[in-house]
Amino acid sequence: MKKTKFLTIAACMALAFGASAVAGDKTDAILKEAMKVDVAKTCDPQKNSVTKLLAVAKKYNPTAVKLGVEFKRLGMTTTQYIQETQKALKAKSKTVTLLDKNGKPTDKKVSVDYAAERACKFAVRALQEYVDAQTTYKLAIPGEGYKY
Amino acid sequence: MVTRALKLAAISAIATMSLFAGQYNQQAEKDRQALIKYFVAKFSDPVKNAARFFPYTPTEELKKNYRPVKDWHEFAKGVYSFAKGPRQQYLELIEMPPYEDDVDDGEELYNSTKGLKECFPKPAEAAVEYPKYDTKKHEVVTLTMAINDCVVKHGGKPWNPYKGKIAKVEAYFAAQARDAGKVINVKIPNAEAEKAYEHGKKYYFSQRGYIDISCANCHVQGAGKRVRRDYLSPLVGQVTHFPVYRLSWEELGTLERRLKGCIKNQGQQPPKPFSEDMRDLIYFLSYMSNGMKVDGPDVRK
Numbered sequence: 001m002k003k004t005k006f007l008t009i010a011a012c013m014a015l016a017f018g019a020s021a022v023a024g025d026k027t028d029a030i031l032k033e034a035m036k037v038d039v040a041k042t043c044d045p046q047k048n049s050v051t052k053l054l055a056v057a058k059k060y061n062p063t064a065v066k067l068g069v070e071f072k073r074l075g076m077t078t079t080q081y082i083q084e085t086q087k088a089l090k091a092k093s094k095t096v097t098l099l100d101k102n103g104k105p106t107d108k109k110v111s112v113d114y115a116a117e118r119a120c121k122f123a124v125r126a127l128q129e130y131v132d133a134q135t136t137y138k139l140a141i142p143g144e145g146y147k148y
Numbered sequence: 149m150v151t152r153a154l155k156l157a158a159i160s161a162i163a164t165m166s167l168f169a170g171q172y173n174q175q176a177e178k179d180r181q182a183l184i185k186y187f188v189a190k191f192s193d194p195v196k197n198a199a200r201f202f203p204y205t206p207t208e209e210l211k212k213n214y215r216p217v218k219d220w221h222e223f224a225k226g227v228y229s230f231a232k233g234p235r236q237q238y239l240e241l242i243e244m245p246p247y248e249d250d251v252d253d254g255e256e257l258y259n260s261t262k263g264l265k266e267c268f269p270k271p272a273e274a275a276v277e278y279p280k281y282d283t284k285k286h287e288v289v290t291l292t293m294a295i296n297d298c299v300v301k302h303g304g305k306p307w308n309p310y311k312g313k314i315a316k317v318e319a320y321f322a323a324q325a326r327d328a329g330k331v332i333n334v335k336i337p338n339a340e341a342e343k344a345y346e347h348g349k350k351y352y353f354s355q356r357g358y359i360d361i362s363c364a365n366c367h368v369q370g371a372g373k374r375v376r377r378d379y380l381s382p383l384v385g386q387v388t389h390f391p392v393y394r395l396s397w398e399e400l401g402t403l404e405r406r407l408k409g410c411i412k413n414q415g416q417q418p419p420k421p422f423s424e425d426m427r428d429l430i431y432f433l434s435y436m437s438n439g440m441k442v443d444g445p446d447v448r449k
Contacts, residue, residue, distance in 0.1 A: 143182025
């Protein structure tokens, strides 16, 4: 009896993380790591170098893309924030040119710090939201977790 | 002895299977009913139920701007079911529907495009046949995808899934279905299909993107409220009327186009039009409009 109960709980947990279980062990490991990141600290350009922020973004964003939860803000995806910030660094520029929806440069510019901070925060937060949603989504469903 | 046990096991397995067959929509039905109950509670008397559902809206505003909705079928009109001002504008607009030429164009495309007649012999049926779970392909097939697959299979180039020809053909199908009084009746034929439904549902209720908000934040808990100058439509009945002619687009667009816009507003890169995320989301949305009449094409702001 005890054993079946334990199994049921295990199965439920597996289901709750079903999407990530399907996605594979590697994805699971990245998700676990992402949950431990303190975004405010890790992605702060005052505390960490721009190169470091970009490294964080590059570590997590591919998983966000794979899971279909990549951020997009001001018409630019996290991938584009990463790419454009890298380009600016290479060109030793202090600013990043924002792109339009067709990937063409606009006349809007932001600082390299700002773009790197965004890339870093977006990449990590996308995964944190994804993991949170595995359990919180039911709380919004009338007839399940949502009471009114 | 052993064979007898096996036989018994086989019989009971079959019995269980048939017991569950046709019940793969049990959860979906429960969800749909619970949502209808919620929206009817919310909209049947906004003034009286203000404390529960509109605590931050002044009573005067509720009296002036909201129209009670008691019959859930009316939610097919979205915002125009409950918001008095926009409803009035809408009623004036559809006296001369801006999509009429599109329906005619759609009929012509249907007749002239190689393959469409074979793939969709009954236009009115096509509008309610999709989205469907294709048990052979093991995936949800949306109408937009089915039309495109058909065009390509018959040697054509794929059409833009958001607007233009595909939207026009869909407008023709919808108009035929509306004339024939067709009712939306999405089916969940097996366990795989149920999984696709659950996946779409999870997509809908998951917070996502830069804004960290779910579809439900706006279209369930937020339905009836306003963001800037727009009222928010309820989930139930949200997809009875596609394709739509949007005034902001100044043209007809598909459901995929509308969803792409909402997902972008959440601050997320929208899924591709034929991706699993998009198709399963449409499957879930469409099931939530089950029991309502096809009401497309239509006009929205």
